[in-house]
Amino acid sequence: MPYPYENLKKMNPTELLFQHRSIRKYSSKPIEPTLLNRLLEAGTRASTTGNMQVYSIIVTQDQERKDQLKKCHFNQAMVSEAPVVLTFCADVNRFNQWCKARHAEPGYNNFLWFINGAIDAILAAQNVCIAAEDAGLGICYLGTATYMADEIIELLKLPHGVVPVTAITVGYPSETPDLTDRLPLEAVVHHEEYSPYSTEKINALYHEKENLELTKKLLEENQLPNLAQIFTEKRYKKTDNEFFSEKFMKTLIKQGFFND
Amino acid sequence: MPYPYENLKKMNPTELLFQHRSIRKYSSKPIEPTLLNRLLEAGTRASTTGNMQVYSIIVTQDQERKDQLKKCHFNQAMVSEAPVVLTFCADVNRFNQWCKARHAEPGYNNFLWFINGAIDAILAAQNVCIAAEDAGLGICYLGTATYMADEIIELLKLPHGVVPVTAITVGYPSETPDLTDRLPLEAVVHHEEYSPYSTEKINALYHEKENLELTKKLLEENQLPNLAQIFTEKRYKKTDNEFFSEKFMKTLIKQGFFND
Numbered sequence: 134m135p136y137p138y139e140n141l142k143k144m145n146p147t148e149l150l151f152q153h154r155s156i157r158k159y160s161s162k163p164i165e166p167t168l169l170n171r172l173l174e175a176g177t178r179a180s181t182t183g184n185m186q187v188y189s190i191i192v193t194q195d196q197e198r199k200d201q202l203k204k205c206h207f208n209q210a211m212v213s214e215a216p217v218v219l220t221f222c223a224d225v226n227r228f229n230q231w232c233k234a235r236h237a238e239p240g241y242n243n244f245l246w247f248i249n250g251a252i253d254a255i256l257a258a259q260n261v262c263i264a265a266e267d268a269g270l271g272i273c274y275l276g277t278a279t280y281m282a283d284e285i286i287e288l289l290k291l292p293h294g295v296v297p298v299t300a301i302t303v304g305y306p307s308e309t310p311d312l313t314d315r316l317p318l319e320a321v322v323h324h325e326e327y328s329p330y331s332t333e334k335i336n337a338l339y340h341e342k343e344n345l346e347l348t349k350k351l352l353e354e355n356q357l358p359n360l361a362q363i364f365t366e367k368r369y370k371k372t373d374n375e376f377f378s379e380k381f382m383k384t385l386i387k388q389g390f391f392n393d
Numbered sequence: 394m395p396y397p398y399e400n401l402k403k404m405n406p407t408e409l410l411f412q413h414r415s416i417r418k419y420s421s422k423p424i425e426p427t428l429l430n431r432l433l434e435a436g437t438r439a440s441t442t443g444n445m446q447v448y449s450i451i452v453t454q455d456q457e458r459k460d461q462l463k464k465c466h467f468n469q470a471m472v473s474e475a476p477v478v479l480t481f482c483a484d485v486n487r488f489n490q491w492c493k494a495r496h497a498e499p500g501y502n503n504f505l506w507f508i509n510g511a512i513d514a515i516l517a518a519q520n521v522c523i524a525a526e527d528a529g530l531g532i533c534y535l536g537t538a539t540y541m542a543d544e545i546i547e548l549l550k551l552p553h554g555v556v557p558v559t560a561i562t563v564g565y566p567s568e569t570p571d572l573t574d575r576l577p578l579e580a581v582v583h584h585e586e587y588s589p590y591s592t593e594k595i596n597a598l599y600h601e602k603e604n605l606e607l608t609k610k611l612l613e614e615n616q617l618p619n620l621a622q623i624f625t626e627k628r629y630k631k632t633d634n635e636f637f638s639e640k641f642m643k644t645l646i647k648q649g650f651f652n653d
Contacts (some may be wrong), residue, residue: 134486139639145405145527146523147435147524147527147528150435150523150524153438154469160500174411174578176409177442178413184575185624186580186581189582191587192583192585193585194584194585200584220584228594232625234592234595235431235621235622236619237619237624237625238631239631240634243634244641244642245539245540245637245641247636248539248558248641251511252515252536255511256515259439259508259515259519259520260410264407264410267405267407274440279505279508279509280505286483289585289586295587298508310510313444318430318433318437320432320487320538323449324588325454326550326574327549327551327552327555329453332486338487354438354570359498361491362496362498364488364492364498365492365498369501370500371499371500372500373505374500376504378505378652379504381499386474391397392635
């Protein structure tokens with residue numbers, strides 16, 4: 134099966150961005166170490182707070198560890214099937230150690246620096262993803278990295294000052310999914326001031342999404358009257374959201390991001 | 394003066410990533426509306442949590458508002474000088490309104506969904522930046538967006554459920570800065586498990602940065618014995634970090650991200 138990104142190799146950067154789809158099925162072809170390093174290095178070229186690089190990237194390639202990591206990511210098969218999983222972490226530990234070695238008193242064990250580290254980590258992640266797709270690889274983000282942060286911390290032996298923010302699977306695609314829909318641009322863009330949404334406007338902005346064939350199929354499968362209820366009743370339920378909010382906050386406290 | 398990105402137009406995506414530098418000085422040349430829309434649309438093609446797009450982008454082009462926004466960003470001149478400032482926000486407000494209009498009970502006013510919205514917003518931001526550089530524009534991230542979130546909320550009239558996460562200036566460059574240094578790749582990448590840093594390792598990893606001409610100049614200007622102390626004593630001081638941590642947390646609570 135040809136790699137779906139094969140024909141993108143001649144694309145310019147913006148065209149490549151418009152071709153992004155998440156890849157959840159991978160061939161067994163490994164990623165060459167020199168290519169992997171190039172992707173990671175592309176990650177480090179992203180903007181970073183004060184050029185401090187308050188993030189770390191953990192590379193998982195060992196099959197046994199990928200199988201364990203899969204459990205942390207709600208058993209999504211792609212985590213053990215992809216040749217590489219990358220976990221992007223906010224990391225003030227390295228910076229703190231550097232400061233201490235220079236008799237400088239660090240002051241980064243706080244919420245602001247979790248945020249700065251998270252931004253750094255996510256910018257690096259997106260650069261890695263774009264470089265990966267440019268090389269004919271496919272990626273998928275794992276939102277579960279924050280849901281299961283404490284389990285990942287244990288598995289990857291992340292010290293105080295380090296917390297996972299996101300993760301991606303990377304590998305050569307063995308599927309060619311369609312582009313997914315997006316809301317019309319005017320749904321997410323506001324000029325000068327935030328424009329409130331009337332119910333009429335909401336109806337118009339969500340009309341296309343609510344009338345996709347995919348949506349109709351989901352409604353039938355789930356026996357629910359509308360797409361919004363699939364999100365609130367099935368995919369991202371209030372009780373789960375509140376449970377994982379509290380869990381992640383506890384992890385941030387444990388890892389030292391609240392003046393510990 | 395030629396735009397420094399002019400010669401990048403034939404570059405492939407990965408080469409473009411390796412050429413990124415923050416641009417803080419802009420020519421007065423405006424950004425065509427069709428180009429701006431294309432950049433924003435490239436932003437929306439980034440991965441997003443459950444394809445929910447829990448973010449919004451506020452476009453600031455009005456000079457008076459840019460001047461006010463500049464005050465929110467610690468008076469950085471580029472905020473009023475760049476033709477466009479984009480503020481990227483975590484936004485559960487639109488999703489909540491959609492749910493309510495469909496008799497679905499939303500459960501997104503919590504910390505987990507601030508995080509998910511922040512990740513969505515930052516991935517969109519990085520795509521916009523890459524598309525901008527591909528078009529010969531320059532960008533600079535404004536880390537101050539979280540420091541001054543409540544002032545930005547007021548200026549841009551952001552409702553409950555919406556909070557700024559990052560911002561960028563965008564425009565045609567009128568400077569050609571050098572690439573900035575980065576730590577060696579092995580400083581930020583760990584294989585299989587997080588490798589602790591010995592003082593010896595820290596010394597080796599920071600050796601190049603500590604011996605840059607730029608660093609030597611900074612030490613002289615600041616009359617401090619080492620670069621780490623420039624960060625802890627001048628740029629990002631503990632008392633400021635703790636002040637802005639508390640300020641941002643209060644803003645998250647006020648905007649409803651703690652079950653409000």
